[in-house]
Amino acid sequence: MSHLSESHDARTLDRLELILGRILGGGVFLATVLLAVGLMLWAFRVEYAVSLPLLHAGLIALIVTPVLRVIVSVVGFALARDWFFTLVTLAVLAVLGGTFWAAMLQR
Numbered sequence: 001m002s003h004l005s006e007s008h009d010a011r012t013l014d015r016l017e018l019i020l021g022r023i024l025g026g027g028v029f030l031a032t033v034l035l036a037v038g039l040m041l042w043a044f045r046v047e048y049a050v051s052l053p054l055l056h057a058g059l060i061a062l063i064v065t066p067v068l069r070v071i072v073s074v075v076g077f078a079l080a081r082d083w084f085f086t087l088v089t090l091a092v093l094a095v096l097g098g099t100f101w102a103a104m105l106q107r
Contacts, residue, residue, distance in 0.1 A: 009080050016076035020069050027065025034058030067096055 038054030070093050077086040 009082070012076070012080040013082075016073070016080065019072060019076070023069050023072060024065060027061055027068065031058045031061040031065065034061060067093075070096060 034054050035058035038051045038058055041051035041054065042048070070089060073089045074086060074093060077083075077089055
């Protein structure tokens with residue numbers, strides 16, 4: 001492997017880390033805002049039709065954030081041609097998907 005391609009791979013992985021950090025920060029911020037606003041509205045006895053969907057959306061944002069990170073990681077590792085981590089991350093995604101599917105069957 002040439003020095004140029006090693007440098008390119010390092011830049012790709014650095015960019016991936018930056019993107020993943022932004023996804024995590026944005027997802028946690030969104031979930032925090034939704035949960036805080038929903039909780040305040042619920043505490044002040046505002047109509048449940050307003051507060052409950054905000055609380056649900058906050059919880060969904062909290063759950064979806066790591067799943068989105070895994071999906072972006074698969075794409076990023078594939079673009080960097082890091083096949084080992086692409087396969088490992090795909091396995092993690094398969095476990096997440098299988099767990100979600102099993103949970104939906106239990107409903």
